[in-house]
Amino acid sequence: MSDELSEVPAASEFTSDEMMTVAASRSLHDGAVCFVGIGLPSTAANLARRTHAPGLVLIYESGTLGTKPQRLPLSIGDGVLAETADSVVGVPEIFNYWLQPGRVDVGFLGGAQVDRYGNINTTVIGDDYDSPEVRLPGAGGAPEIATSCGEVLIVMRHSPRAFVSDVDFITSVGHGRDGGARAELGLPGRGPVKVITDLGVLQPDERTNELTLTDLAPGVEVERVRAATGWPLRVAEELGAQQPPTDRELRILRELKATLGNGESS
Amino acid sequence: MSDELSEVPAASEFTSDEMMTVAASRSLHDGAVCFVGIGLPSTAANLARRTHAPGLVLIYESGTLGTKPQRLPLSIGDGVLAETADSVVGVPEIFNYWLQPGRVDVGFLGGAQVDRYGNINTTVIGDDYDSPEVRLPGAGGAPEIATSCGEVLIVMRHSPRAFVSDVDFITSVGHGRDGGARAELGLPGRGPVKVITDLGVLQPDERTNELTLTDLAPGVEVERVRAATGWPLRVAEELGAQQPPTDRELRILRELKATLGNGESS
């Protein structure tokens, strides 16, 4: 990865979403086993496999182990995932034999809300579960990804509506309501180690597990991040700066995104 | 099956083991799903499939569903079982998805000892489990075959050592120590409905579940069966006589047995 970063920074323009994807990609070390969802995580993982982490093992929850798609899948049911996998197993097996025992190093999560302790809500907005303001898609694989993976990367766009002091509903536990849940519950994984946003990176404080700003995206000021965060955001003593995407990263990322053909038909 | 039995009885000589195999075969109705072990049950089931029950579904505990071997398998691991199966599944699946929920109509069991209530011992001879007179092979699939199949056929050679008043160890439950275990335990299957021996057939008494002589093999007298049984054997009011093997049954049985080539080598 250091090779990658020592390349000359991009002269090219890039979007904040591209920066976010590249930052997520760089967080994946070669040889890691990674549980991937569709969208940005899938793009980031496939970018990593084409750049610094050719030995990254991709698992999609649809049951494909070690898949190596030539193009980005349209959904986790995409045939390209099965065709290029080392092994395809049933959905009960992917959760019971592969995720649950801790064989996965890194899981990606996102959501409608994340709170200061890295808890995620993808269930309901509003206080009343039975009569929600907004009904969200629900849990999917996330609750067990959150507890069973060696570590979790959260990727979400920064906004005060999304970065809230307390989530309305804990769909997937980060560090719990008071920051100490993982030890209390005896969870095997480390939980969220990084929240990668379009404005930078937050990481749990070593002592309190409260999410703290550790890195700024290129061109972003601390105040802008604070304004986009729904709790009084702490800033790390040594605040880092994200390296912009390299030309190579940008080129490969854009090539990848271009494989997401639109309107394929049966 | 009535067609089969209405054939002219065999003029040929036959052994008591052949009679036993043919009797077991005739107990399998067409279309039944049958859990088969190696040895006599496998021979009987394959004989049935070639005579009166072409639609018999054979399951071997090694994971082969609907297997149709051209020859008798040497063991449950025989490749012929996998090659001719509708589906091959893992051993956990065969027990959990196929046997346990009651999808199997008929199971075959045998053992070193059977007692008056159809309980079977394949574990130890002697009163002391930890220091047995004879250590037997153990349970295998039998305990769950005994409880989960719709009904159980027991096939064993008759002798006072094998047909005992109380088994030394219950490996597979028939009707329990007092004949009433199945209702007490809430077991789904009917348990042993027939014990087929070289001397005839025993069936549980409708009221007490005690094994009672219901059919005699050709040429066998009641006293001979009583002498070979380790408890005071009751005899059914209407004692039946087994039809000897037909010529066709004998021919097919012997052809089948001849497929058990000896000394195959890698």
Added chain:
Amino acid sequence: MARILQLDTAVAELVNDGDTVAMEGFTHLIPMTAGHEIIRAGRRNLTLCRMTPDLIYDQLIGAGCARKLVFSWGGNPGVGSLHRFRDAIQNSWPVPLEIEEHSHAGMANRYVAGASGLPFAVLRGYAGTDLPAHTDTISTVRCPFTGEELAAVAALNPDVGVIHAQRADRAGNVQFWGITGVQKETVLASARSLVTVEELVDELPAQPGAVVLPSWAVTAVAEVPGGSHPSYAQGYSERDNTYYQDWDAISRDRERFRQWLDTEIHGSERSPR
């Protein structure tokens, strides 16, 4: 032995008002056409079970077939929200929709328990989440050896399981491959089952990665080419992504959705697949 039936006959026979119905296919081999047939048959008060409700249940819910949804993730995969599902939960339109909500791991294990003839399954699940407080088919169980407390989920045993497969032979043996999801468990957990297939063949060729369900474990098979459109049927058809994207606009609006129902489900003229 499975009977080979026409789809409409099979749905008429196997799916009754008030039934618990599981239609599975994990983003691949989704039994969409069977879903349309259930709408056309006018079934009501169904309890619909499915890990990923997807467009198939958005349509059934919007058409008023369901009184309850048992699920783990309700979205339009790769596109966004399911608007009929949301409208039913948030606004009880067209009828109120009760929900029973799990995680994928929990739902998968509920089917496993159902297929295994067990009343519950054990998993490391739901830890630290607010789901158990709202879902009474989630509980806990203590390991009799270690004393550890684990999550337990109640078995799911639908009245009818419906899946789509690539092939069946004329005896009713069913074969499907690629991403095989929880379809085997769904059929085995259900009291009755209906399998729609891309094609009926004389013999099932050996196929790497294939799951085979023997005929005697299936109730009915119906030949429905394109029966998973617009989802995938590996080896037969790709996802029709435009359909998924177009659904977003159709389903956002009750009136457009009603028109869609009239034209595509109840109308005599249907869009070509």
Added chain:
Amino acid sequence: MARILQLDTAVAELVNDGDTVAMEGFTHLIPMTAGHEIIRAGRRNLTLCRMTPDLIYDQLIGAGCARKLVFSWGGNPGVGSLHRFRDAIQNSWPVPLEIEEHSHAGMANRYVAGASGLPFAVLRGYAGTDLPAHTDTISTVRCPFTGEELAAVAALNPDVGVIHAQRADRAGNVQFWGITGVQKETVLASARSLVTVEELVDELPAQPGAVVLPSWAVTAVAEVPGGSHPSYAQGYSERDNTYYQDWDAISRDRERFRQWLDTEIHGSERSPR
């Protein structure tokens, strides 16, 4: 990633005195040669786990490698008894042998729990039998939804799992087919694993019915053609039934067994396979 090793190196590295070792292969793909290597390496005080101990464990037990056997059926399949197994239990020869006895369903579920990272598994098993009274890894658990009592078995998590497979590629991905037994569960339940294979190939061809274990889930692979002799390796070799029959006479007699050990295991000259 699995390392490709010589068999003797792999056994020396992975199998230690006192380890709990599971060597599986349900009457097919039995890792016989790996067993011989463990005898040759002189391992002692092993806890040997296997559903069907078979000739492989009769040999290890007779050679004095085991202090305990965890099993569900100990016979010479299709032939008769395992005489070294009997002699060890009945007469403590050559050393006492503790046993932990299950049914097949129980053992299979113990591996499933082990592979799943759960401390126990639930099944409908052992009802009405005398086994639970003698085996403390059998217990009961109550369904939190229905109140029903079911059997529970403790997870089995060996130190080392050893299996034989048809093929692996040079990256260490393993492929086996035909009767696949509990081998996947054995490898996944074990802290370390060794897979002997008929052949190493450049690429694994797609194969109907095959189980593939990814390299990163396996510790070591050794190329051992004929490594399951005298059991089967579908597509490579048939069962050598004469060996099974001859074993009856060899194993009945301690002296003949000792000679067999000297000649076939420790001797420089070995019978051709």
